[in-house]
Amino acid sequence: MPSNPESPLSGSRRIVFVGGGNMARSLIGALVRGGTEAASIAVAEPNAALREALANDFGVTAHERADTAAANADVLVLAVKPQVLKDVCRSLAPLVADTRPLVISIAAGVRIAQLREWLGVELPIVRSMPNTPALIGAGATGLIANATADATRRAQAEAILAAAGRTAWIEREELMDAVTALSGSGPAYFFLLVEALEDAAVAQGLSRETARALATQTCLGAGRMLVESGEAPSILRERVTSPNGTTAAALDAFAAGGLRELVANAVAAATARGRELSASQS
Numbered sequence: 001m002p003s004n005p006e007s008p009l010s011g012s013r014r015i016v017f018v019g020g021g022n023m024a025r026s027l028i029g030a031l032v033r034g035g036t037e038a039a040s041i042a043v044a045e046p047n048a049a050l051r052e053a054l055a056n057d058f059g060v061t062a063h064e065r066a067d068t069a070a071a072n073a074d075v076l077v078l079a080v081k082p083q084v085l086k087d088v089c090r091s092l093a094p095l096v097a098d099t100r101p102l103v104i105s106i107a108a109g110v111r112i113a114q115l116r117e118w119l120g121v122e123l124p125i126v127r128s129m130p131n132t133p134a135l136i137g138a139g140a141t142g143l144i145a146n147a148t149a150d151a152t153r154r155a156q157a158e159a160i161l162a163a164a165g166r167t168a169w170i171e172r173e174e175l176m177d178a179v180t181a182l183s184g185s186g187p188a189y190f191f192l193l194v195e196a197l198e199d200a201a202v203a204q205g206l207s208r209e210t211a212r213a214l215a216t217q218t219c220l221g222a223g224r225m226l227v228e229s230g231e232a233p234s235i236l237r238e239r240v241t242s243p244n245g246t247t248a249a250a251l252d253a254f255a256a257g258g259l260r261e262l263v264a265n266a267v268a269a270a271t272a273r274g275r276e277l278s279a280s281q282s
């Protein structure tokens with residue numbers, strides 16, 4: 001557990017991850033790096049290689065079966081694919097009826113009401129949407145809690161996800177599809193832009209290696225300026241843009257190609273897909 005006794009994670013809490021894939025690995029790594037004792041973390045993961053890697057890398061206890069891992073869990077983090085979540089919840093229903101853990105779901109497109117139904121009993125539930133930069137502690141996570149989750153439980157959920165980066169509570173659950181479309185899927189948009197920039201620079205004569213290095217560092221630099229300056233992206237953009245200069249020429253080409261509309265369409269498509277996924281889980 002964290003050395004800080006004021007932390008919402010202090011005390012004899014047992015945090016159990018169900019699913020030990022990419023996102024669970026990111027969150028477990030962040031918790032352990034942040035000072036949560038590995039002995040208080042368990043994970044259920046059917047894949048033996050993933051299980052061993054989690055145990056070796058972080059010192060957590062790894063189980064093959066969810067019901068074994070989840071016994072006595074104070075916090076249950078559901079980190080399996082949305083398609084298998086219903087079966088996982090139903091299999092854990094008898095257990096959680098006794099242990100009454102805080103349930104945190106990171107599954108895309110699965111609503112709190114569905115989790116409540118599948119778990120079969122009223123529990124504090126926090127639905128969240130993290131993203132893959134959680135792996136390096138630079139994640140962004142949207143959160144929403146049900147009415148059963150009191151301030152203590154909400155603070156616990158926030159502390160677990162804040163170990164991996166920034167968190168933001170949203171007011172209405174419907175907005176989770178927009179969060180998913182923005183920050184959940186968002187890292188892929190920036191990776192795509194860097195891929196496209198790299199290809200474009202190669203087409204202009206740069207070597208692949210130099211193009212990648214410069215595109216990647218530019219992405220990092222721009223991201224850090226956004227975070228560290230606290231200034232609006234439009235202001236930072238204007239400062240790069242000399243009148244009638246090179247940036248203006250590029251931005252004109254983006255505008256002529258309808259970049260803002262394209263981004264709006266992409267985010268709308270991702271939001272709609274989140275809604276569809278949610279409906280298909282009923």
Ligand SMILES: NC(=O)C1=CN([C@@H]2O[C@H](COP(=O)(O)OP(=O)(O)OC[C@H]3O[C@@H](n4cnc5c(N)ncnc54)[C@H](OP(=O)(O)O)[C@@H]3O)[C@@H](O)[C@H]2O)C=CC1
Pocket residue numbers: 018019020021022023024044045046047050065066079080081082084088106107108129130131132184
């Ligand atoms: N990837 C991303 O960018 C993001 C993903 N998410 C959400 O996070 C969740 C996990 O995603 P991700 O980590 O990428 O997926 P992974 O497939 O990497 O991890 C899920 C793991 O759960 C295992 N699993 C399957 N069934 C069970 C079970 N009954 N008990 C325990 N473990 C089981 C899977 O094993 P096996 O493969 O053998 O079935 C797999 O190793 C998803 O719900 C996704 O929507 C949220 C935000 C971002």
Ligand SMILES: O=C(O)[C@@H]1CCC=N1
Pocket residue numbers: 108180184185
């Ligand atoms: O693509 C997906 O459906 C998941 C959710 C957000 C990121 N990956």
